[in-house]
Amino acid sequence: MSEQQHTDDGSDSTSEKLVELAKRRGYFFQSSGAYGGVGGFYTFGPQGAALKGNVEDAWRDRFAVAEGNMEIDAPTIMPEPVFEASGHLDGFDDMLVECPECGESHRADHIVEDNTMYEDAESLEIPEVEDVIAEYELVCPSCGAGLAGQAVEDFNLMFATNIGPGDSDPGYLRPETAQGIFVEFPRLKEYARNQLPFGVTQIGRAYRNEISPRRSIIRTREFTQAELEYFIDPEVDEPDLSSVEDVEVTLYPASEQNEEDGEAFETTIGAAVDENIITDPWVAYFLGVAKPWYEAVGVDMNRFRYRQHLAGERAHYASDCWDAESEIDGNWIEMAGFAHRGNYDLSKHAEHSGDRFTIFRQYDEPKTVERATVDPEMSYLGPEFGGDAQAVVKKLEDLAARDRSAFEGETVAFELEGETHEVPVEKTGFSVGEETISGEHITPHVVEPSFGVDRLVYTVLHHAYREDEVDGEDRTYLELEPEVAPTFVGVFPLQSDDDLEAQADAIVEDLREAGLSVTYDDSGNIGRRYRRQDEVGTPFCVTVDYETIEDEETTVTVRERDTTDQKRLPVDELAETLSAIRAGDLEFEEL
Structure with a gap:
């Protein structure tokens, strides 16, 4: 290995x-x-x-x-x-080893993997893991006590x-x-x-x-x-x-x-x-x-x-x-x-539950086959086996389907609850006949x-983690894909101003109606707000400034997270444009 x-x-x-x-x-x-x-x-x-x-x-x-x-x-x-x-x-089960000093329990295969050259200790047998612990003189991660000689056990x-x-x-x-x-x-x-x-x-x-x-x-x-x-x-x-x-x-x-x-x-x-x-x-x-x-x-x-x-x-x-x-x-x-x-899985649940975990496979054309059946004399099985008579019938049916040679002697033997029993073949009603069948029951494979999901979320965050410098300041941001980013767009009024805030509120409502995840932030200077959204991975920020409310054409500044590039977009096209970007139908650079 x-x-x-x-x-x-x-x-x-x-x-x-x-x-x-x-x-x-x-x-x-x-x-x-x-x-x-x-x-x-x-x-x-x-x-x-x-x-x-x-x-x-x-x-x-x-x-x-x-x-x-x-x-x-x-x-x-x-x-x-x-x-x-x-x-x-x-x-x-996992492999457990207990520290003799502090009593802490640890996964033995993890201790081996963390401190030796073995990559897949989980695939080793318990005696092998015990040998590796002794060979490398591995110690308890909590207190440093030696684990050599400690029993490794299965833990459900x-x-x-x-x-x-x-x-x-x-x-x-x-x-x-x-x-x-x-x-x-x-x-x-x-x-x-x-x-x-x-x-x-x-x-x-x-x-x-x-x-x-x-x-x-x-x-x-x-x-x-x-x-x-x-x-x-x-x-x-x-x-x-x-x-x-x-x-x-x-x-x-x-x-x-x-x-x-x-x-x-x-x-x-x-x-x-x-x-x-x-x-x-x-x-x-x-x-x-x-x-x-x-x-x-x-x-x-x-x-x-x-x-x-x-x-x-x-x-x-x-x-x-x-x-x-x-x-x-x-x-x-x-x-x-x-x-x-x-x-x-389906075979095991069928065996334990008694329900049918099969599907009928239809043949292209019917087939004529030989089939062994039993028709036991219950007047014999009842007195002989009492409450187990139906279980005996099931045993005989299974045996006939699986091994018809078992009925070639004077008696047929089978096991029931760990004991061997025999029944005269003449009492079983055993016979072999031809039957035309159109298909068979099969147990599907899976x-x-x-x-x-949790490990994938961690991976996505770890792989998205970035650090750079913007305008002479250190920046941390998450380069999350727009499809999975928790918030797609942040909306900011440039300053505390009733007109700017009213316009920002209207934009937030429009974007949410378009099905976009939006956050509103009016706390601190605009640079600090950008940094907050960058750090949580928000792909775009929209800033409502005085040009928005004073110019003849109502536009806003749209900032892209990764490049920090900014573009002016008409407010009445904002929801449609951002939705197209999130769907992958449009690139920010194309605007």
Whole structure:
């Protein structure tokens, strides 16, 4: 495995400045500060909530509306059987190591990654992590005590709760939004008219009781996911790659990660599929769709790549998985995962719930097939098995469909609740006959693009952070894309003057009626107001001055954030012009 030094200590000056700006300007800050705060929980302030909402709307437009997919909103608390079926109760764990001196708990794989050359310690087995801790003599990040010899244990990340009073049912806060889609598949397939392929999206909160949340909103205990579960017939459905085959991407496949000098490289989606670098065409399709979308919302493409999961970190049910990663502070962080999950999820929920998680595949022409059936004598099974008689019938039906040779002897054997039983074949009503069928029930496979909204918001802010000098003064600004900026335009009266303020108020009303996000500011000198809006990423500012109210043609000054260039525009064209710029139909330089 390739190794790379990590310096994940949050000491990068840009990150420090960004976190300070985020708190001061209302992007995000630690929750419950009046009570000392609580690790892993953050509040998005007015600017952050608006930015996050705009990112979610942009995701919805691209992955739900433009792709013709449905959207649902499922509960964040679900009963325990859901997570028994999904495997989260048994396998949703992180590696925990506890300091023998201060008692603090830490993620063992993070300690390894932060202090050694191992890049993906999460893919290592627990004994391997314990060996690395001992070999490198790693210490507790809190107090400096040695951790060599300390046991590394699995820690389940789900938050437990109870549903209802008294003898209530156990439940859990969902660790991913996906299960809310999977468990509703029997109903959702009806809304899709039982036709594959179809997709279901969801944007919502998920919860993971992280051992050591860190780096502000990059790793938290409550976060927002935007997920698409795309249901396909693996033998019939293929994506149309023509729309994405020329999309240029930076790929870091497992083969390169396993080389000492391996590195990411540039290619196209089409070439990656042709050369079998991306083995699943559906995963390739969504990688191609996502890349230009990431660029549109403000991710720096020079600091973006797709990294393939190594065999040790890929979920056992996933045939392939790629992460969208962004570079922050010299490290690569995961923003999204694109996985082919097979039919694991639907099969497990079918097995545990008894409901039907299949879709009927119609044949082009009817087929005549041999089919084994049973018609047991209940007068025999009832006295013999009592209340388990119906369970025995189900066992015999399953056995006949799966292995008709089991009925070739005088008795047929099967297991029921851990015990082996036998029934005379003559009592089973076993027979084989011909049947004409028009189709069969199949369990769809699932392709899942899963986006972390909070990490994307952080990436967008970090990649947009700029410092420069304007008129001899230092300036900080966020070069946010107009589509996602919390506020699109600021409106200022040049001075405290009733006529200027009345005109500014009228402009604010007109722009808001046009659907633009507007802020009004009359506090301080005009330069200070410009700096405030630059710092929160407002793309344009409109200044109402005395020319506005005195000249025959009513015009205002429009200032662009990044270049600080200014132009005079007629007030009666202002809303239309700014709306065209926000929609991408017009450039400020063209005015």
